Every structure is written in C-alpha cells, then in structure tokens.
Amino acid sequence: MRPKPKSLLDHREFPVLYVDDEPENLRIFELTFKRQLSILTAQSAAEGLQVLNENPVAVVLSDQRMPGMTGTEFLARVREIDEKTIRILVTAYGDVETLSVAINDGQIYRFLPKPWDADDMGLTLRRAIEVYALDRERDALLWELTQLNTISRSLHCQLEPEPLIEFLLECAHKELGFDGASLLFFEADGERLRWGGFAPEASEIHDRLQEIHLSMANAPSFVGRLSKGETQTLRVEDLSDLETPVRQWVTEVSADEIVVVPLIGKKDVVGALTVDNRSGGSPFGADERTLLDGLSIQAVIAIENARLVDDLRRSREQVLRADRLGTLGTLAAGLAHEINNPLVSVHTFLSLAPGKRGDDEPEFWENYHALACGEVERIRRLVSTMSRLGRGGGAGANGAVGERESVDVGELASEVVTLLEREARAKNVTLVLDADPETPRVQAVRDHLHQVFLNLLLNAVQATPEHGKVRVVVGPDPERPEDGVCVQVNDTGPGILEEHLERVFDPFFTTKEPDEGTGLGLMISHQIVADHGGSIDVRSRPGEGATFFVRLPVQGVPEPR
Numbered sequence: 001m002r003p004k005p006k007s008l009l010d011h012r013e014f015p016v017l018y019v020d021d022e023p024e025n026l027r028i029f030e031l032t033f034k035r036q037l038s039i040l041t042a043q044s045a046a047e048g049l050q051v052l053n054e055n056p057v058a059v060v061l062s063d064q065r066m067p068g069m070t071g072t073e074f075l076a077r078v079r080e081i082d083e084k085t086i087r088i089l090v091t092a093y094g095d096v097e098t099l100s101v102a103i104n105d106g107q108i109y110r111f112l113p114k115p116w117d118a119d120d121m122g123l124t125l126r127r128a129i130e131v132y133a134l135d136r137e138r139d140a141l142l143w144e145l146t147q148l149n150t151i152s153r154s155l156h157c158q159l160e161p162e163p164l165i166e167f168l169l170e171c172a173h174k175e176l177g178f179d180g181a182s183l184l185f186f187e188a189d190g191e192r193l194r195w196g197g198f199a200p201e202a203s204e205i206h207d208r209l210q211e212i213h214l215s216m217a218n219a220p221s222f223v224g225r226l227s228k229g230e231t232q233t234l235r236v237e238d239l240s241d242l243e244t245p246v247r248q249w250v251t252e253v254s255a256d257e258i259v260v261v262p263l264i265g266k267k268d269v270v271g272a273l274t275v276d277n278r279s280g281g282s283p284f285g286a287d288e289r290t291l292l293d294g295l296s297i298q299a300v301i302a303i304e305n306a307r308l309v310d311d312l313r314r315s316r317e318q319v320l321r322a323d324r325l326g327t328l329g330t331l332a333a334g335l336a337h338e339i340n341n342p343l344v345s346v347h348t349f350l351s352l353a354p355g356k357r358g359d360d361e362p363e364f365w366e367n368y369h370a371l372a373c374g375e376v377e378r379i380r381r382l383v384s385t386m387s388r389l390g391r392g393g394g395a396g397a398n399g400a401v402g403e404r405e406s407v408d409v410g411e412l413a414s415e416v417v418t419l420l421e422r423e424a425r426a427k428n429v430t431l432v433l434d435a436d437p438e439t440p441r442v443q444a445v446r447d448h449l450h451q452v453f454l455n456l457l458l459n460a461v462q463a464t465p466e467h468g469k470v471r472v473v474v475g476p477d478p479e480r481p482e483d484g485v486c487v488q489v490n491d492t493g494p495g496i497l498e499e500h501l502e503r504v505f506d507p508f509f510t511t512k513e514p515d516e517g518t519g520l521g522l523m524i525s526h527q528i529v530a531d532h533g534g535s536i537d538v539r540s541r542p543g544e545g546a547t548f549f550v551r552l553p554v555q556g557v558p559e560p561r
Contacts (some may be wrong), residue, residue, distance in 0.1 A: 012038050014058035014129045019048035019074065020090070021066045029061075032118050037125060045069035045077070052081055058132040059125060061112075064091030075108055084135055086128040090114060137287075161306045168273075168299050169199035176291065178275035180253065182206075184214070184260075185271035186227070191216045193223060196271065208252050212245050219243040226262055229269050231289070234258040253278050261292045263300040273299060343379070346372045407444045409485050409552070410435030410474045416453040417472060420461055428466045431457075436475035440554050442485055448528045449552075452536075455521040456489040456548050463493035463546070477551050487550040496540040504538060 015038040018029050026041040033039055040055060042048035045066055052060070060078050064071035075087040092114035109128055112121060165183055172181035180203075183196035192215040198206040216223050222243055225232055234242065234250050235257050242250060250258060255276035263271045273296050277284070350372075410433075417433045424431045442449075453472075460470045470491045477484030496504065505526040529536045533553045540546035 011036060011126055011129045014038070014132060015040055015055060016059045016061070016125060016129075017042065017048060017051055017055075017057045018061045018090075019043075019045060019066070019071075020063040022063070025063070033122065033125065036122065037129075045074040048074060049077060049081070052078060052085075057082075057085055059086045059088065059128045061088045061090050063114075064089055072108075084132065084139075086132045088112060088124065088128065090116060161303070161310060164302055164306045165197045168302070169197050172273070172275055172295065173199035176295070178277075179255065179279040179281055180205075180276045182209070182274045183271060184226075184274065186269065190227065190268070191223075193226075193271070205252055209249065212248050212252070214245050214249075219245050222246050226260065226272055227269055229262045229264050231262065231293075232260040233284070234260065256280075257283055259284050259289065259292060261289075261296045263296055263303065265300050265304050270300060270303065343375070346375050404443050404445055406441045407446050407449060408439075408441055409449070409487060410437070410439050412446065412450055413453055413472050413474050413487065416450065416457055419454065420457050423458070424461050424470065427461065427464070429461055429464045430469045431461070432469060432471045434471065434473045434475075439475050439485055440483070442532075442552050442554050444532050444552065449532070452525040452528050452550065453487065453489075455525045456550070459521065460489050460491035460493070460546075460548075464491045465493065468492040479551070480553075483554045485552045485554065487552075488547055489550075490545060490547040492545045495542045495544050496538065496546050497542060501538060501540060505536075 016033070017040040018026060019042045020026050020029075021043055023043060026043065030039050030041060040051055040057065042051050045062075045068060048060070048062070051057070060075065062071040062074050062078075066074070069077075071089050071091060075089065078085055078087055086109045089108045089111040090113075091111065109131070110124065112124060169181045169183065172178050181199045183198075184193045185196045186193060192213070195206075195210055198209070214223060220243075222232065234246060236250055236255070239247055239250060253276050255278040258274055258276040260272050260274045262269045263273060273292065275284075275292065413435060414433055417431050421431060457470065457472065464470055468491065470489070473486075473488040473490070475486060476482075477486040479486075505522050526536050529550055529552070533555075535551050536548065538546055538548050
C-alpha cells in the first residue's frame with residue numbers, strides 16, 4: 001500500500017485496527033470513528049495478529065490488560081510483522097515502568113489513557129496516519145530514486161540505439177513493474193509517429209500494433225498534444241471519444257489505462273514512452289506518473305546521445321571516404337605521368353618487335369624485352385596500389401573496419417614513396433626511405449595504414465622547400481623493439497609553431513591556404529593509428545622541420561565482434 005501525495009488527507013485510505021477484549025469498547029470506537037476512518041477490530045491478540053496478516057494496516061491500537069498476551073507484548077509482535085505500522089497503547093492500568101519500557105524500546109508511538117476522549121483520540125489517530133503515510137511516501141521516493149539512478153547509469157552506458165531501446169523497455173516492464181511498455185518516435189517530418197519497440201517482446205498484440213499508423217492526418221488531437229509535450233492518459237471508459245487509430249490501440253492492448261509520456265529533447269519532442277495496466281492492475285497514481293516523468297527525462301538524454309554517436313560514426317565514415325577520394329584526386333595527375341613513362345618503353349618495344357622477327361639481336365630481345373616487362377610490372381604495381389587505396393570505408397569506434405592481415409610496414413612505406421616520387425621531383429625535393437629489414441610485421445588493415453603514410457608523406461613533401469629532403473625511417477620501436485614498430489617521417493621544412501603543435505590533430509585545423517587543405521588528414525590518421533592500438537605524435541621547432549612518429553603494436557588490437 002503506497003500513499004499518494006494528493007490524498008494524504010483522506011485518512012480513510014489507511015486502515016486502523018483496535019484490539020480490546022471488551023466488546024463494548026470496540027463498539028464505541030467503531031461508532032465514533034467509522035465515518036472518518038476505515039476501522040478494523042479484534043477481541044484478542046491472536047485475532048488481531050490474524051487480521052494483520054490478512055490486511056494492510058496503518059495504525060494499531062491495543063488495550064494493555066488482555067488474556068493470554070499483554071498489550072505491550074502484542075504490539076511487540078506487531079512490530080515484528082511490520083515495523084512501519086504505528087502502534088498505540090490504550091490502557092487504564094498502565095504503570096510508569098510498563099509505559100517507559102514500551103516507549104523506550106520503540107514498541108509504541110504513544111499511549112492513551114482510558115477512558116479516552118473522542119477529540120483527543122481522533123487527533124491522535126489522524127496524526128499517526130499522517131506519520132505512517134509520510135514514512136511510506138519517503139520509502140517510496142527513496143525506492144524510486146534508487147531505481148532511477150540504477151537505470152540511468154545503465155542507460156547512459158548504452159550507445160547503440162537498438163540495445164538502448166530494448167534495455168529501456170525491459171526496465172519499464174520488469175524493473176518498474178508496468179504490465180506493458182512501448183516507444184513511439186516522430187518521423188523526420190514531425191507529422192507521423194512510428195513504433196520503436198515493445199515490452200514484453202513476444203506478443204501477438206505488438207504485431208497488430210505495428211499496423212496502426214498514428215499521424216496528424218488521422219489523429220490530430222493525440223499527435224498534436226504529444227508534439228506540444230503533454231502527458232496523456234488513454235482510458236477504456238473514454239473509448240468512444242478517442243480518435244480511430246488511438247481507439248484501435250487501446251482496444252488491442254485491452255488495458256484500463258495507457259499513460260503516454262512525451263520524450264522532450266533539446267529542440268523538440270522526439271517521441272513518447274507509453275505504459276499500461278493490461279493485466280488488470282490499479283489505475284496509475286501520482287507516484288507512478290512521477291516515476292515515469294523521471295524515467296522519460298533520462299531516456300531522452302540517452303536516446304539523443306545514442307543518436308549523436310550514431311550520426312558521428314556515419315559522418316566519420318563519410319569523412320574518411322571523402323579524404324581518401326581527395327587524396328586520390330591529388331595523385332591522379334602524378335599517376336597518369338607514372339603510367340605514361342613506362343608505356344613509352346612498352347610501346348617502343350612493341351613497335352620495333354615486328355621488324356626484328358628473324359633477326360639475331362640478343363641485346364634487343366633480351367635487354368629491351370626485360371625492360372618492357374619490368375615497366376609493365378611497374379604499371380601493375382601502381383594500379384594495384386591505387387586500387388587498394390580507393391577501396392573500403394573508414395575505421396570503426398573499437399577497431400578499424402576491414403580485414404586485418406600481416407603487413408610489411410617497410411614495403412608499405414616503399415609503395416607510398418613510389419607514389420609520391422613525381423610530386424617530390426616536381427618540387428625538387430629528395431625522398432629517402434630507410435627501412436630496417438628486421439622490422440617485425442604488424443596485424444593491421446593494410447589500406448588504412450597506407451592512407452596514414454600517404455597523408456604524412458604528402459604533407460611533408462608539400463611543407464618542404466626546393467632542394468629539401470623528406471626522410472622516412474621504418475624499424476623496430478626503440479621503446480618496445482620486440483613487439484612494436486616505429487615509422488618516422490621527417491622533413492626539412494619551416495617547422496611547426498609551438499602554439500600549433502597541440503592542435504595539428506584537431507579536425508579542420510590547418511596552416512595551409514583554404515584551397516590547399518581541409519585539416520582532416522592528420523585527424524583521420526590519428527584515429528586510424530589509435531584504432532590499431534598505436535599512437536602518433538609530432539616533434540618540431542620553427543626553422544628545423546618536423547618529424548612525425550607513428551608507433552604500432554605488432555599484434556594490434558582485437559577486431560570488434
């Protein structure tokens with residue numbers, strides 16, 4: 001029995017039990033207070049205990065002198081049954097010692113002497129009921145607060161929309177005890193609602209509810225009030241007054257009441273949490289509604305956070321793809337040149353070959369043929385490298401998305417150096433690769449590391465002035481040579497200002513001209529390396545160039561399941 005704040009003054013909701021072995025006293029008590037209170041009576045302690053076990057009781061009054069068990073002994077037993085019950089001793093024979101023990105041991109709230117005064121008795125009973133009700137209300141509020149805190153902590157740990165919705169509905173149904181629960185979400189146009197989930201899960205009712213469509217067109221009153229953030233109670237007794245789809249909803253659920261609580265987000269109402277008493281429970285009171293309000297506040301925060309994380313993940317994947325395409329565009333002209341050069345040798349050989357048939361010219365057939373084959377292989381490697389670079393999406397939150405494989409970091413760096421040779425020659429910059437053959441292989445998504453090295457080397461070449469040098473060093477990580485790899489990219493450019501060093505990995509931070517860079521390359525590189533369990537940092541002084549360090553563990557991080 002949980003008191004409701006709005007009805008604390010309705011004392012009849014809280015039964016009072018009076019135990020006395022004299023029937024006349026019970027009859028007088030009942031006649032005096034039956035209009036004001038809900039009265040139960042018993043003529044013995046045993047009968048009183050039986051009544052207590054069968055009925056919720058707020059206040060117990062007991063005579064002290066009764067056969068078989070004294071009033072203090074009886075009230076001590078009452079305390080064992082429910083210590084929250086208010087206990088009052090009514091006696092004409094109580095001595096100071098008896099009352100002192102009863103009060104000090106917490107067995108009684110107070111005592112009343114016989115014969116009792118009706119006004120004094122009535123006032124005492126009302127105060128006792130209010131103490132009981134407030135105590136119960138405090139316990140209920142503490143329980144609700146504890147439940148909300150527990151649920152909130154778990155809700156905010158859920159960053160995937162679907163598991164979050166499932167957890168929220170299960171909490172409403174199992175933890176908070178509502179017979180049924182569901183979620184409704186506004187579509188992007190704000191005119192229509194869609195069902196987001198149900199609890200309990202397995203129910204034929206939910207299949208039929210999915211076929212009910214709620215919108216401003218067919219339920220303008222319901223949808224309009226919800227969009228304004230109004231809580232609504234749909235009652236079966238008001239069925240004829242409800243709009244057609246709402247009436248179908250209430251009919252399908254077969255609940256006396258459905259409470260619809262809006263989920264009010266930062267900008268607008270995102271949907272609603274609904275609960276019902278389809279199993280025949282009592283009507284929802286103020287305490288249940290307060291609990292639902294608290295739950296809805298936590299729910300909408302968690303839902304918006306999950307949606308934000310999902311949007312960020314999608315945006316990040318798009319940025320990764322855009323960055324890859326931008327890099328490909330930058331290298332397109334260089335790739336064409338790198339392919340055209342070997343094609344000259346191949347074309348020359350093929351043009352001369354028909355005229356050399358039957359001629360014994362070993363130099364032509366051996367040397368020129370070998371040169372042509374080597375150039376064809378060079379073209380194949382370039383095309384293969386660019387193909388790998390252009391495939392696939394971005395890295396995931398817990399690891400790079402894509403197939404991990406054993407990667408030779410030195411070989412990968414060599415491919416990137418080859419791709420950027422023309423860019424470097426155009427600026428009269430020397431590219432140098434120093435790869436230690438003892439460098440251990442790493443478990444990684446090859447294309448993503450390729451993108452990291454390409455970003456770092458391209459930045460280094462662009463930052464290096466004419467006649468400068470870009471040096472790439474690949475070897476075991478000095479800090480963990482047995483299970484780590486370190487790649488250094490050093491340039492002889494102007495260096496990075498000290499105030500810019502901490503921001504080089506920030507999104508959209510760039511010192512280039514607006515049409516020369518987006519400021520996303522280093523941010524993406526940082527994330528890819530982090531997804532592989534590694535780290536990337538930079539050291540630089542103005543006028544002394546910059547060196548980027550990429551450290552990768554040999555085993556990387558486990559792939560997400």
